[in-house]
Amino acid sequence: MTRKVILTVAPTGGFLTKAQTPHVPTQPAEIVADVVRCHGAGASMVALHARRPDDQATCDPAVYRAINEGIRERCDIVLGNSTGGGFDGDLAMPGTGSHRESRVEERSRGCEGGAEVCSVNAMTVLGQTSGPPVLMSTTREESRALVAKMAGLGVKPEWEAFSPTHLTQDIAALTAELPGPHWVSLCFGLDTVFQGAVGFDVRTLQFMVDQLPPNALFGVTGQGPVQVSALAAAIVLGGHVRVGIEDSRWDAHGELRPNAWFVAWAVRLIEALGCAVATPAEARALLGLPLTRSGRQENAGERSTTPVGSG
DSSP states (O other), rough: OOOOOOOOEEOOOOOTTTTTTTOOOHHHHHHHHHHHHHHTTOEEEEOOOOOOOSSSSEHHHHHHHHHHHHHHHHHHOOEEEOOSSSSSSOEEEEEEETOOOHHHHHGGGGGGSSEEEEEEOOOOEOOOOSOOOOOEEEOOOHHHHHHHHHHHHTTTEEEEEESSHHHIIIIIHTTTTTSSSSSEEESSGGTTTTTTTTOOHHHHHHHHTTOOSSSSEEEEEGGGGGHHHHHHHHHHOOEEEEEEETOOOOOOTSBOOOOOHHHHHHHHHHHTOEEEOOOHHHHHHHHHHEEEESOOOOOGGGGGSOOOOOO
């Protein structure tokens, strides 16, 4: 039987601006339209970030809800919201010394926006892009409180790991207290942004897969130039994959591409490696989610057959 691979698209992220790529959607209406195109190109799931009207980062549940409800009116892709945010806007509060802080109480608001899945960064890391460094501090008890809040809202945690220690310490302890299946995202190539994050090689990926908690599915994110090799290795090792402008805004030839192009490229990669892309309904079954958030059966005919990423 052909293995089904969950294909997630991350259309916006918390950092990129339209000056860096005109293809990044930042406001609710354009994010909705972009996600619908990505669903038509084959995406099973979406990993959303929200932005304020000035395009800076926010986890405001009202903004997330506007995006989620707009998407749900037009397609049945699995909805995921970030509780990581970004390094500016509402997620960059005054800190001590030269750094700013991204605090759990502000980040956790993202799980109130109507998603089925929300990311959990159960770690403490210092990150920096173009501005001052930002400390994302998360204690074990704060993670427990966030996961309990998600459980009350019917939201599934997506555990993010930037290094093996995130799996062997925080994620191992926290998932042991919860029923599975656990959804774990292994994030590579963030070593240029976060202290303690790892770059990609196949041995590191295999080691991290070996550290996964029992009853876990894993997805792989490859930032920038490591994307192709990281995603191919993930599929071979039995995992799932993510693409999108949040992870890479260029194709292998250095051209800026829209999100639907990356989705269609990933569909071809998945199929070339002998697998098939999971429909949103199949992704929900794999993740242990209700069949559909909206309560209706998925209509496979909603997907486009246009080869968006060809050429």
